[in-house]
Amino acid sequence: MKLWEGRFSGSLDPLAARLNDSLPVDQRLAAVDVAGSQAWARALARAGVVSWFEASLLVDGLQEVLEELQMGDFVFQPGDEDIHTAVERRLGELIGPLAGKLHTGRSRNDQVATDFRLWMSGILPRMHFLLAELQETLVDRADRDLGVILPGYTHYQQAQPLLLSHWWLSHFWSLERDRERLADLEKRLCQMPLGSGALAGTGFPIDRFSLAADLGFDAPAPNSLDAISDRDFVVEFLFWAALVGVHLSRLAEALILYSTAEFGYLTLADAYSTGSSLMPQKKNPDPLELTRGKSAELLGRLTAMLATLKGLPSAYDKDLQEDKAQVFAAADLIALLLPVMSGAIATLEAHPERMRSALNCTILATDLADYLVERGVPFRKAHQAVGAAVRKAEELRIALTDLPLEEWQAIQPAFGPDLFLAFDPERALARRAAYGGTAPEAVAVQLEEARARLAASG
């Protein structure tokens, strides 16, 4: 028995039915579908379309359906093309023909758009929590590793020294923006499509404002046509997930690199490493590699959804049914990747002495240029002079620190014997004390700010 079979004399081809059915995916909407229908039954009563007694039978019947679904007692039938159909079919079996009044003035178009928004609102707190948990791990790590210095890289070349805590916190802030994006998405999620009918609005005098309040939405959507076709919230969620994936992937890539024998800055815990079936010595960073690998899937899901939408005129088209599979899969993946990253970071061992000994003395070249600036040399000239010193040391095949004072002064007379004091990573760090810099005092301020952000969001 199809919801729409009245005008049909033949039945759907079995393979076409398989293509059409969304039940395997949209079963996850069961609880919100029932909640939406219960609120709709009350709205119908408020509008005088059904009596309050009928509404209470509908609400109770739906509750029974929900309990069956939750207990695993619900038996899906081959004709149940989606969760909406299944719930209504079962309601009819439980309460009889009155069930046929539930869908009055409603369409699966406004129903599914409402369900999906309710479902997404329901998972956002967990997404917030998992992001915050990883942020907390980074803050703890930054706290624990205070004082550790590592080479900072640009283009994978040594650039300037950094505090390891500063490096950990750099990843805190990208996740903080991810949390802000979630909060922003929430603002648009709380508009209710229900009561928009198939596209033109409901034909009954439904008070959509009290219906919205009943379901916990801020307001009803102001345009029925937009309400049933809008999937911006889906795209926003998928973009959010894709960007979280990119952030995790970049972090994973750095951790993988730093845990190689060549770098040796970190050792991953056994709990976040796997071995090789052939090479007995191997300890591979598979969980991090998969974080990097699976983030590609998240980009794909965003692209797929945007591609689905771009060709659709306004109103409902069946293509839209594909939205849920993308979001469910993205949400499940994020819920796996975030705690794994958290665990990997919390348990890895840092090797400060390896980071320290990897510092090449040329990593302080900027500080030598700044030294000249402090003696009145314009920065451009200072940059050139230090560059010439680096080249000279390279020519003489000696370390920059071993270049004799006469050579420095031949290049630029403003160099004095105290230039060698600039070859001190601690000094280089301390000089970067402006807000947001890597000086220990600036990082302490940053750490406090990060903690305050976490505390403010509970």
Ligand code: ARG
């Ligand atoms: N299963 C459908 C979906 O997820 C429900 C809406 C069906 N609407 C329709 N006009 N056929 O999109």
